[in-house]
Amino acid sequence: MSLISPPTDQERRRFLRIQFDGITELLIEQQKYTVELLDLSLKGALIKSERPLPCQPDSPFQMHIHLAADDLTLSFNTSLVRMVDNNYGLRFNTIDLDTLTHLRRIMELNLGDENLLERELDHLFPLS
Numbered sequence: 817m818s819l820i821s822p823p824t825d826q827e828r829r830r831f832l833r834i835q836f837d838g839i840t841e842l843l844i845e846q847q848k849y850t851v852e853l854l855d856l857s858l859k860g861a862l863i864k865s866e867r868p869l870p871c872q873p874d875s876p877f878q879m880h881i882h883l884a885a886d887d888l889t890l891s892f893n894t895s896l897v898r899m900v901d902n903n904y905g906l907r908f909n910t911i912d913l914d915t916l917t918h919l920r921r922i923m924e925l926n927l928g929d930e931n932l933l934e935r936e937l938d939h940l941f942p943l944s
């Protein structure tokens with residue numbers, strides 16, 4: 817059962833998403849939940865959980881992506897924006913500088929086009 821409606825045709829994503837695989841955990845109300853990371857952008861992520869998650873729209877919680885190859889963990893303050901079946905759309909509310917730097921590099925490597933990345937960053941940090 818869906819608590820939040822799927823996007824309408826009028827809603828458009830402003831940020832490109834990449835498929836990305838990393839061990840991903842959520843920390844919701846001091847409980848850890850391991851989830852599957854489906855895709856990632858500079859502003860959010862899409863995850864899948866085999867069991868219902870106790871998160872409510874706009875309620876903050878933590879997401880951690882563990883990058884085993886680099887022995888790094890990307891940490892995000894997130895909130896739920898959309899849920900359809902067992903897929904959850906998350907928005908990054910705040911990102912620390914180290915995580916943003918690593919996320920930028922991941923996006924750059926996966927997009928393969930520096931101009932696309934610059935456009936993404938312009939959407940994230942508009943000058944005017």
